[in-house]
Amino acid sequence: xxxxxxxxxxxxxxxxxxxxxxxxxxxxxxxxxxxxxxxxxxxxxxxxxxxxxxxxxxxxxxxxxxxxxxxxxxxxxxxxxxxxxxxxxxxxxxxxxxxxxxxxxxxxxxxxxxxxxxxxxxxxxxxxxxxxxxxxxxxxxxxxxxxxxxxxxxxxxxxxxxxxxxxxxxxxxxxxxxxxxxxxxxxxxxxxxxxxxxxxxxxxxxxxxxxxxxxxxxxxxxxxxxxxxxxxxxxxxxxxxxxxxxxxxxxxxxxxxxxxxxxxxxxxxxxxxxxxxxxxxxxxxxxxxxxxxxxxxxxxxxxxxxxxxxxxxxxxxxxxxxxxxxxxxxxxxxxxxxxxxxxxxxxxxxxxxxxxxxxx
Amino acid sequence: xxxxxxxxxxxxxxxxxxxxxxxxxxxxxxxxxxxxxxxxxxxxxxxxxxxxxxxxxxxxxxxxxxxxxxxxxxxxxxxxxxxxxxxxxxxxxxxxxxxxxxxxxxxxxxxxxxxxxxxxxxxxxxxxxxxxxxxx
Numbered sequence: 001x002x003x004x005x006x007x008x009x010x011x012x013x014x015x016x017x018x019x020x021x022x023x024x025x026x027x028x029x030x031x032x033x034x035x036x037x038x039x040x041x042x043x044x045x046x047x048x049x050x051x052x053x054x055x056x057x058x059x060x061x062x063x064x065x066x067x068x069x070x071x072x073x074x075x076x077x078x079x080x081x082x083x084x085x086x087x088x089x090x091x092x093x094x095x096x097x098x099x100x101x102x103x104x105x106x107x108x109x110x111x112x113x114x115x116x117x118x119x120x121x122x123x124x125x126x127x128x129x130x131x132x133x134x135x136x137x138x139x140x141x142x143x144x145x146x147x148x149x150x151x152x153x154x155x156x157x158x159x160x161x162x163x164x165x166x167x168x169x170x171x172x173x174x175x176x177x178x179x180x181x182x183x184x185x186x187x188x189x190x191x192x193x194x195x196x197x198x199x200x201x202x203x204x205x206x207x208x209x210x211x212x213x214x215x216x217x218x219x220x221x222x223x224x225x226x227x228x229x230x231x232x233x234x235x236x237x238x239x240x241x242x243x244x245x246x247x248x249x250x251x252x253x254x255x256x257x258x259x260x261x262x263x264x265x266x267x268x269x270x271x272x273x274x275x276x277x278x279x280x281x282x283x284x285x286x287x288x289x290x291x292x293x294x295x296x297x298x299x300x301x302x303x304x305x306x307x308x309x310x311x312x313x314x315x316x317x318x319x320x321x322x323x324x325x326x327x328x329x330x331x332x333x334x335x336x337x338x339x340x341x342x343x344x345x346x347x348x349x350x351x352x353x354x355x356x357x358x359x360x
Numbered sequence: 361x362x363x364x365x366x367x368x369x370x371x372x373x374x375x376x377x378x379x380x381x382x383x384x385x386x387x388x389x390x391x392x393x394x395x396x397x398x399x400x401x402x403x404x405x406x407x408x409x410x411x412x413x414x415x416x417x418x419x420x421x422x423x424x425x426x427x428x429x430x431x432x433x434x435x436x437x438x439x440x441x442x443x444x445x446x447x448x449x450x451x452x453x454x455x456x457x458x459x460x461x462x463x464x465x466x467x468x469x470x471x472x473x474x475x476x477x478x479x480x481x482x483x484x485x486x487x488x489x490x491x492x493x494x495x496x
Contacts, residue, residue: 037480080381209407209454222406227431292381293426293433304433306411306424322409322458330457359480 016355080292090154105299154279194249198347212301323357
C-alpha cells in the first residue's frame, strides 16, 4: 500500500520554501511531485519598472549566493545592446569575482551536504572556510554578499594589488586540499551516504536538460566557460571535471574538483591581470532597440538572460532570467525514485538547489 | 555540412541563419514548434528556455525558443496571434516548467498538455503576473 509523505514547504534542511510530495511504499520512494512558487517575487515584472542603474541592483537580489553572476549576465546583455565591451582588466576582475563566488557556493553547499549526512564537524569546517572566501570577496568589493561590482561597461571597483590576494587564495586551497576534499572523497561516512544514492542517468540528464555540476556528474561534459567563453575565460587554462556515475557522490566529486580548478583560475587571473581602465566610463548609454541574450556558467550551472530594450527608454522592455536551479530541480523527481525516504533530503540538496533563483 | 546547415535541412527551410548579439536566429517560417523540437532532439541540441513577449495592441505574443548546440545559442521566434501554441512537453520534458510558467504569467495555452496546480503560487489565476490586460 502506498502513502504520501509531504516534505516542505518548510524544509528540514534547507531554509527556503518548496515542497516535495513523495509517494512511498514502506521506506522506498516510488514517485514524487515537486511544488515551487511559494515565494514568487515577480522580479522580471519589477525589472520593467527600473531604469538601467536600478535594474542591476534589482537583479543582484535574484540570488543570495551568486548575486555577482546575475549582474554579470545582465550587464553583458546590456553591453551588447549598448555596443560596449568591458576593458580587459574589467574582464579579468569579472573572472576573479565569478570564481570566488563559485568557491563560496561550493563550500557552502559542502557544509550543508555534510550537515544532511550527519557530519556536523565537517559542516562547521566548511562554514569556517566559507568565511575566508567571503573575507576575500569583502577585501575586493567591500561587501560579503551583494557585491555591487558590475556596471554597464565594466566593474565598479578595481583590484588594486592582485598579488596581495594570492596568499589568501593559497591558504584557501591549502585548507580545501587538507580537509574538505580528502574527507569528502575518502571518508566512509561520505561514501556510505552518497555512493549509489540519487542516481540521475546520463539519458535522463540529457532529457531533462540539466546544467552545471548536476549535468557533469551524469557524464554531460558541458561548461560555458569552455564552450562559449565570456569575460576573460578564453585566456584561462582549466579542466572541466566530469563524472559518469550520476549519484550524489559524483556530484560531490565534481564540485570538489571544481574547487581545485577555481583556485587555479584565480591564480592565473590574478597573476596575468592587465593594467588599464576598469570600465568604459560614463553613465549615459544608448541602448539599441532589440533583444540581447547572455549566458554565464554560475556555480550551479548555466544562467541565461534575455534583455529587450526600446531605444530612448530608461527602462528595459523585458528581462527574462533562466536560472540553473529552474533547469535542475525537475530532475529531483527522477533522482528520488527508488531511494530510501531517509536519503531524500540529501538527494535534493545534491543539486545545490536555490529556491530564491527559482522563485525569482 | 555544418550543424546549422543540418538543422535547416531537417526543417526543410531556405531561411538563412542570422547571428545577432551572440545568438544564432532562424526564422522557422511554416515549421511548427513541434517539428522544430523533433529536429532539435535529432541533432542532440539541449533545450534552454522559452522567452515570452507580449506584443503591442492586439498583435499577440512572440515566443522565443532557445536551444544550445555545443555552446552555440540558437533562437527561434514564433509569433502567435491568438492565445495558443502547441506544447512540446511530450517531446522535450525540459520545457515543462517554462510552459507552465508562461501559461500562468501570460495566460497562453500550450495545447495538448494537462496543467498541474499553479507553479507560481502568488498568482491566483493565469495571466496576472506579466500580461497587461489581465493584470488590469
